[in-house]
Amino acid sequence: MKKMIIGGVPEHFNLPWYLTLRDKKYDTHNINLRWIDYHGGTGEMCQALRDGSIDMAVILTEGIVRDIINGNDSKIVQVFVKSPLLWGIHVAENSDYETVLDLKGTEAAISRYGSGSHLMAYVNAENQGWDYEDDLNFKEIKNLEGALKNLPQGNGDYFMWEKFTTKPYVDNGPLRLVGECPTPWPCFVIAVRNEVLEQDEETIKKVLDVINENTRNFKNIPAIDKMISKRYDQKLEDVQQWLKLTEWSQRNLTKPELKRVQEKLLELKLIDRIIPSENILWNPM
Structure with missing residues (x-):
């Protein structure tokens, strides 16, 4: 075979x-x-x-x-x-961020550089009219499990991942959904x-x-x-x-x-x- x-x-x-x-x-x-x-x-x-x-x-x-x-x-x-893939924009349930606008200039948690969570952070930044140099910062957290652990500890401010995959962690914690960003x-x-x-x-x-x-x-x-x-x-x-x-x-x-x-x-x-x-x-x- x-x-x-x-x-x-x-x-x-x-x-x-x-x-x-x-x-x-x-x-x-x-x-x-x-x-x-x-x-x-x-x-x-x-x-x-x-x-x-x-x-x-x-x-x-x-x-x-x-x-x-x-x-x-x-x-x-x-x-x-x-x-299109519907990316959810997530923050920690215990964070003070309420909307996507609050995330300007904060730290995007990404699985790794070159990943979808990294590239889509740029698409979202463009949608919001942010400056890529000043308003985008990154922290590698490996994967969804890394986001579930790190965001509540303040390691990274928001995390983009497929909306339905993360929904159980929105329904039951530790994440909160503040926005969406579909792939074009x-x-x-x-x-x-x-x-x-x-x-x-x-x-x-x-x-x-x-x-x-x-x-x-x-x-x-x-x-x-x-x-x-x-x-x-x-x-x-x-x-x-x-x-x-x-x-x-x-x-x-x-x-x-x-x-x-x-x-x-x-x-x-x-x-x-x-x-x-x-x-x-x-x-x-």
């Missing part, structure tokens, strides 16, 4: 992968696909792609585009979730190391065929809302709202979509140049 290792965040967006792995869907194509959870998110997965510890990643669009421009030898092979593009893509694409293109195509079959019908799976609620410890009504907002995809980013991502990253000074789409997007033979 052909062995493939894929990484992703342990969140409800990736339940389709869990279901296909549980049902051994890849085995029928002679593929031994193994999943690794990355609690540190996009920055951690970018490093894993770079050092070859994973072959594929389900990763935030803006994060992998930036890292490919900065030398990650990978390509985006497909959009996984085409709807499709949120999750699938990226693959170029070495793997060159050697195992047919295997990648088969993996995509399997996951796409699942995502096409994912919302029609009987009691899928109850499964998500139980597995991810979320209220049923929150899961149902999330399902209404979320749309999976079976196609790659378009050139205009990629152009928008690159132009925004350049405007935010998160990249220093725009590169051709063929250096970022996979064009299968």
Whole structure:
């Protein structure tokens, strides 16, 4: 069997992968696909792609585009979730901050530099009209668990993470939601190391065929809302709202979509140049 290792965040967006792995869907194509959870998110997965510890990643669009421009030898092979990601802007429950405006000039807790929580802090700053030099400061706290521990202790003032993932910690503490910031593009893509694409293109195509079959019908799976609620410890009504907002995809980013991502990253000074789409997007033979 052909062995493939894929990484992703342990969140409800990736339940389709869990279901296909549980049902051994890849085995029928002679593929031994193994999943690794990355609690540190996009920055951690970018490093894993770079050092070859994973072959594929389900990763935030803006994060992998930036890292490919900065030398990650990978390509985006497909959009996984085409709807925007709704980032919640969170503070500690015991903090004095009441609105997003109160956070100007304070310290954003981020999982690591180059992560979604880092890049989206710039998008939020732009939305608020803040100065990137004077009004943005950062403190690395590794992951969501790090935020839950550090924010109540005053280590970092606010933390941006997917709204529904963090909602249980808003409902029950120790976080409080003060605002939201949607991504201005499709949120999750699938990226693959170029070495793997060159050697195992047919295997990648088969993996995509399997996951796409699942995502096409994912919302029609009987009691899928109850499964998500139980597995991810979320209220049923929150899961149902999330399902209404979320749309999976079976196609790659378009050139205009990629152009928008690159132009925004350049405007935010998160990249220093725009590169051709063929250096970022996979064009299968």
